[in-house]
Amino acid sequence: MIAMQYSFTLPADYDMGIIDRRIAEKGHLLDNYPHLRFKAYLSARRTDAxxxxxNLYAPFYLWDDVEGLNNFLGGDGFAGVSGAFGRPxxxxxxxxQAFVSPDVSQAAFATREIAPxxxxxxxxxxxxxxxxxxLRDGxxxxxxxxVAGFEPATWTVVRFRLWAAEQPEQADEATRIYRVGHMSLPK
Incomplete structure (x- = not known):
């Protein structure tokens, strides 16, 4: 499996309703996408929990294999995101290691930590x-x-979690907290 994330930092006065509408209108397009375990449509606002x-738009993906990742990055969906916000x-x-609950569609918040x-x-x-x-998280x-993953070029690990409700973790340079706008999943 491969985990993937890109992020767009948006202006402080950006209308984040635009991101919410984009997720609502386009989120379903990756439902049942081949080789995709899940895509969490994530956003963060300067003014909320x-x-x-x-202000961020930062989707996170869990792929079964590199074929799915390559097909997505080379496809129309990623071209559309890049056209709207620039190539990230x-x-x-x-x-x-990854754990995905059968109830993952109920995710409301996410945390992502990158550690050396x-x-x-x-x-x-x-x-x-x-x-x-x-395994304990499960x-x-x-x-x-x-999800726990390793990136050998920078010698970092990622710790990504999807939560049913808001978590008290502190957002800092290593840990980000996001709202989940949609979960694209296989059937």
Whole structure:
């Protein structure tokens, strides 16, 4: 599996209703998309519970394989997003472990943390730690999905969670909180 995210930072006075309408009108287009485990349509506002410093549109994807990712990035949907907002930097991570609840469509909030990989800990040990965290997350009724992945160019891990309700985690440079506008899922 491969996790992927891109993000658009929007002006402070941007009408985020535009993003909400875009998600409402286009979100269903990736429902049942081949090789897609889920797409979480994410946004954050400077003025709401996400406690974001910026207005953001930042969808997060969990792909079964690279074929789905390549088909999406080379297709009309991504061309449309790029045409509307500019071509973004696309972050991707090799997934070490993922948990997706059957109730994931009920996700209301998401958190995403990017953390450096400490060189003093063997990578295999770090993978076990992160995978164990995901498995423990699967036992928490409030967590509807959890993903841990690794990016070797920057030696970072991603910890992504989808929540049924708002979480008290503090948004900072490493952790972002988002609202979920739509979940695209397989049937």
């Amino acid at each position: 996400t406690r974001s410093r910026d 930097q696309v972050k991707s991570w090799f997934v070490w 990989v400490d060189a003093s800990i063997p990578l295999g040990e770090r993978r076990k730690q992160e995978s164990g965290r995901v 036992e928490d009724n409030g967590i509807l999905a959890s």
